[in-house]
Each structure stands twice: as C-alpha cells, then as structure tokens.
Amino acid sequence: xxxxxxxxxxxxxxxxxxxxxxxxxxxxxxxxxxxxxxxxxxxxxxxxxxxxxxxxxxxxxxxxxxxxxxxxxxxxxxxxxxxxxxxxxxxxxxxxxxxxxxxxxxxxxxxxxxxxxxxxxxxxxxxxxxxxxxxxxxxxxxxxxxxxxxxxxxxxxxxxxxxxxxxxxxxxxxxxxxxxxxxxxxxxxxxxxxxxxxxxxxxxxxxxxxxxxxxxxxxxxxxxxxxxxxxxxxxxxxxxxxxxxxxxxxxxxxxxxxxxxxxxxxxxxxxxxxxxxxxxxxxxxxxxxxxxxxxxxxxxxxxxxxxxxxxxxxxxxxxxxxxxxxxxxxxxxxxxxxxxxxxxxxxxxxxxxxxxxxxxxxxxxxxxxxxxxxxxxxxxxxxxxxxxxxxxxxxxxxxxxxxxxxxxxxxxxxxxxxxxxxxxxxxxxxxxxxxxxxxxxxxxxxx
Numbered sequence: 001x002x003x004x005x006x007x008x009x010x011x012x013x014x015x016x017x018x019x020x021x022x023x024x025x026x027x028x029x030x031x032x033x034x035x036x037x038x039x040x041x042x043x044x045x046x047x048x049x050x051x052x053x054x055x056x057x058x059x060x061x062x063x064x065x066x067x068x069x070x071x072x073x074x075x076x077x078x079x080x081x082x083x084x085x086x087x088x089x090x091x092x093x094x095x096x097x098x099x100x101x102x103x104x105x106x107x108x109x110x111x112x113x114x115x116x117x118x119x120x121x122x123x124x125x126x127x128x129x130x131x132x133x134x135x136x137x138x139x140x141x142x143x144x145x146x147x148x149x150x151x152x153x154x155x156x157x158x159x160x161x162x163x164x165x166x167x168x169x170x171x172x173x174x175x176x177x178x179x180x181x182x183x184x185x186x187x188x189x190x191x192x193x194x195x196x197x198x199x200x201x202x203x204x205x206x207x208x209x210x211x212x213x214x215x216x217x218x219x220x221x222x223x224x225x226x227x228x229x230x231x232x233x234x235x236x237x238x239x240x241x242x243x244x245x246x247x248x249x250x251x252x253x254x255x256x257x258x259x260x261x262x263x264x265x266x267x268x269x270x271x272x273x274x275x276x277x278x279x280x281x282x283x284x285x286x287x288x289x290x291x292x293x294x295x296x297x298x299x300x301x302x303x304x305x306x307x308x309x310x311x312x313x314x315x316x317x318x319x320x321x322x323x324x325x326x327x328x329x330x331x332x333x334x335x336x337x338x339x340x341x342x343x344x345x346x347x348x349x350x351x352x353x354x355x356x357x358x359x360x361x362x363x364x365x366x367x368x369x370x371x372x373x374x375x376x377x378x379x380x381x382x383x384x385x386x387x388x389x390x391x392x393x394x395x396x397x398x399x400x401x402x403x404x405x406x407x408x409x410x411x412x413x414x415x416x417x418x419x420x421x422x423x424x425x426x427x428x429x430x431x432x433x434x435x436x437x438x439x440x441x442x443x444x445x446x447x
Contacts, residue, residue, distance in 0.1 A: 002027040005057040005079070007047055008088070009039035011362050012063075015355055016088050023092050030057075037362065040065035040086075048076040055079060063088070087427050089349045101336065103328065107320040109292055112169055112188075112301040113138035113313045114271070119151040126157055130166055137317025140167045140188060142301065147173035155184045175199060190301070191237060193223050206233040208267055217253055224261075235265040235299060242276045251291065258295045268292060269301035270316075274309045281309040282435075286340055289319035293327050311437070315340065318436055342435030345424040353378065353387070360385055368398065370412050372426040377416045391417045 004027055008016050013033045020029060034050045036042055040063060047062060057079045062070070064086035073081045085094045113133035115126060130141045141161060145151055154170075154177050161168050162185070169188035170181055173196055178189065182203050191210040192200055200207050209227060212219035220238060227234045238257045241250040254268065270288050274281040285302075292300055300320075302312045318339050326333035338346045350373040351359075363369075363382045371378040379386045379394055388394045391413035400406045412428060419426035425433060432438075 002058045003056070004029040005051075005055065005060045006031045006084075007039075007042075007051070007060060007062045008033055009036045009042065011037050011359055012039050012088055014358060015351065016091075018355075019088055019091055023095070025095065037364065039063045042066055044068040044070050044072040048072045051077050053077060086430060087348075087425070089351065090425075092349075093347065101325065104325050104336070105321050106328075107324045109289070109297070109320040109324075110139040110299050111137060111313060111316055111320070112140045112142045112190075112267070112269075112299060114142040114144045114171055114301060114303045116144050116303055116305050118143040118157070119145045119149055119154075123153070123157055123160060127160060127164065130161060130164075133313050134166070136311075136313035138313050140169050140299075142169040142171045142188075142190065144171035145174065145177075150174060151177045151181075154181045158184050158186050178203070188235075192227075194219065197223060197226055200227065200232045201230055203232075206235060208235045208237050210237050210239055217256065220257070221260075235267045236261060237267040237269065240268055240270065240272055242272045247273070254291075254295055254297070258297075265299070266295070266297045267299035267301060268297050270312075271301070271303040271305075271309075274312055275303060275306050279308065280343065281312050282315050282340060282342055285312055285315040286319045286322075289316060289323050290333070292320075293323035314436060338433075339436040341433075342437050343422065345422070345433055348425040350374065351378075356380065357385065368409060370409075370416055370426075370428045372416050372420050374423065375420065377413065377420060379413070389417065389420065 006016060006020065006029060008031060010033055013031065017031055020031070032051065034042065034047065036046070042062070044066065045068070047066070051073065053076055055077050060073060060077060060079045060081045061084040062073070062081060064084055066083060070081040070083070085091060113136070115121070115129050118126060121129070133141060143151070143157065151172070151174065158168050158181055168186045169190055170178060170186055171190040172178065175196060178199065179202065186205055188206050188208065189203060190208040192207045193210050193212045193215070195212070207227070209223050210220065211217060212223070217238065220236070224234065224236065236257055238253045239250060240254070241247050254266070258266065268288070270285065273288065274284050277284070289300070300316055302316055304310050304312050318337065322333050322337050322340065325336060351371055352373070356371055356378050360380045360382070366381050366383065368379050368381050376387050376389055377391070377394060379398065384398070386394055386397050391410070394413055395410060398409060400409055415432060416426045418424070419432055
C-alpha cells in the first residue's frame, strides 16, 4: 500500500487531519506540521530544511500554493513530491480524479461546422470563421446558403479553403452554384432528396441524403436506393425537428434508420435544437452527443448563430471525446472530464463556520481571509469575524481605508458572492471554475 506524507502548517493542521480521517483512503498517510502558521507561505527550501533525509514514503504532498524548485525536497528526502490542491477540502476530489485515463481524447465522430449565409461574407471573413471553427475542433467547414440565393465567388472561396487544408462541404440546394463549385472540387454536399437527386451523378463528392420534404422515411429509403444503384457515396440524415415540433418523433426515426441500416454512415444536425430553444447550448450538446454515441452516428452538424449557441463546436468536440471514452470503457460519462461543467461546478466541500472560527483563533495578523459555503461569505482576521451575503454590507464592516487594499477586497468579495449564487467553489485569489470557457489548451488547466 502506498504511503503519503502530507506537509502543512499549524493553521491548517487540524482541518487537514479531519479531512483525511473522513476519506477512508486506499493508502497510508502521516501529517507533518512544520513550524509555520500559514502553509501557503512555505518555500521548498523551508520544507526541505524541516524534513528528515531518507524518510520512508512513496510520496510527499505539499499544498497547492507552494511554488519553487521541489527537487530540493526530493533530493533531501529521497521521496517523490507532488503538489496537492490549493484547498485542502479538495484532497478527496484530487485523489478521486487522479486515476489514469489511457486513451482519453480519442473519438470517431466528425464535426461539420456551418458558416451560415456564406455568400454575404467576404473571403477574409469566411477564412477567419473557418480558422476559428478548426481551432475549436471542427473537421469539416460547411458553407451554407439558401436555394433562392447565389454564391457568385463560390469557386474562389472553395479554392482558398482547400489551399489552407480545409475539408469543405456545401449546404445548399442552389443547382447552378453546386455545379460551378464542382469544377474546383469539394468534399460533401448537404443535402439531396428527390428534388435534386439527378444532380449527384455529375458530382465527385459524398452526399448527405435526406427525406423528401414532408415525405417521411419511405421517401428516404427511395432516395437511398437510387444512390446505391448509381454507386454514389452517401451519408444518411433523417432530419431532427425542433422541440415541440416533432423532436421526439424525429429521434425515433433516427433509431429506426439505424436499425434498418446498421452499418451506414449517418449525420445529425443539431442547430434545430440548440438555436431554437431559450437555453444554453452546452448541456443540450452533451445530451445530443450521448444520443450520437448510442446510435453510432458518424457526423454531427452544428451552427453558432445565436448568442447562446456560441461555442457549440468546442462543446461538441469535448463531448465526443467524453462519450467515446465512456462507451469504450463501459463507464458512465461522469468524473472523467470536468470541462463541460461551466455554469454550475464540480463537487466540492466547504469549511464549516465552526472550523473557520477555530482557524481564526490561530491567526496573529490583520490580513483578511475570505471563505464561502452554500449560503454565506465569511471574512476574518485576528480581530474580526464577519458573515453575510451582500459584498457591500460586508465591505463596510471591514473599515478598509487604503485604496489598493480596498480594491482587492472588493474584487474578492464580488467573486465570492458570485460563487455563492452559482454554487461554485471559491478560493481566495483564484479564478472561479468556468469549465471549457476558462480552459487553457496549452496548460491543460483553468486559466
């Protein structure tokens, strides 16, 4: 069994011992309380100086606030040093999330990202939008415009996208534009049914086949049969309908098409859902990607037109990896990747008022500490202990005169109040967790 040494200061020692005692961990542990009040102020040289050489532990965990060269501690003790969470209440979560996730990040679903009303945009605007979608995780750039419009420079746009390495799809029923685009070559056409099916034999791309307008699954089957007869590569899209306008029935049709065509390529376009309901797109996209996973759908088409659907490509990119890992390993899509928890927060615990009052008794300075729980903000130093929910009311009681200190405390109190309102974890001087919205792809951490 692994053996851990938890290093802390005098102020947090009792709370750390209490947290560890409630964990029932699958490792042995001891706590080393160093001669310093606040553990956050410890430097690696200080820790190394107060630990013995050659001690018998597999790991030494230091608080998340510690900065500097931890090899000083490793060289002195002969033990591997790991940095724990900044809040000791998160230690149980730290150990629950630290298990390896071999293969995480793999996926099979491809994302079409539609540039809506493409003919109305300049070439530079289209290229900028395409780069944004690619950086968000899109595999295919879909140029969309209505059949009654026209895309005068479609050849120029496709050529420019191809030169930059994009896979290109056209989302239109405009026959003349499609034929002109075919001269320079594109990869997918959305969509075809009996109204334009004759066109496909002139094209050299994969087509997305849909039911006839108002025709249902029988018409879809007839259109598929024609494509099979002609040897044209295709992807099936039974069409998903908006909520309260046939949404549930359309999901049933997706299930039926998969039953009839167990190995066929399928696509689902989710803009009819995310764009047409007064709700943040994130949770909807995750749920829809779960449906994609269960039905083994190969492609998903999204838009980012309305404000609450912005970020949909990135949301779907993360969701496809989450669902792939869940399905492959036959585990729930939970406690795997917390980037899709944005408005609310990942599970966490708080210090109780009793614990905070015990900590206050050990404080010897006038610096204010700020904590929260599910309902209140707590601010205290050696002289004051204030609780409340209104940042302004709390601030008045602090009687702070110096401008920079007042600014600092005002900012922290507002952040703490927001955390209480949204049920988020608050750590003084740390940003709140906003899921993928605050994610730094380079560091793999919240920014």
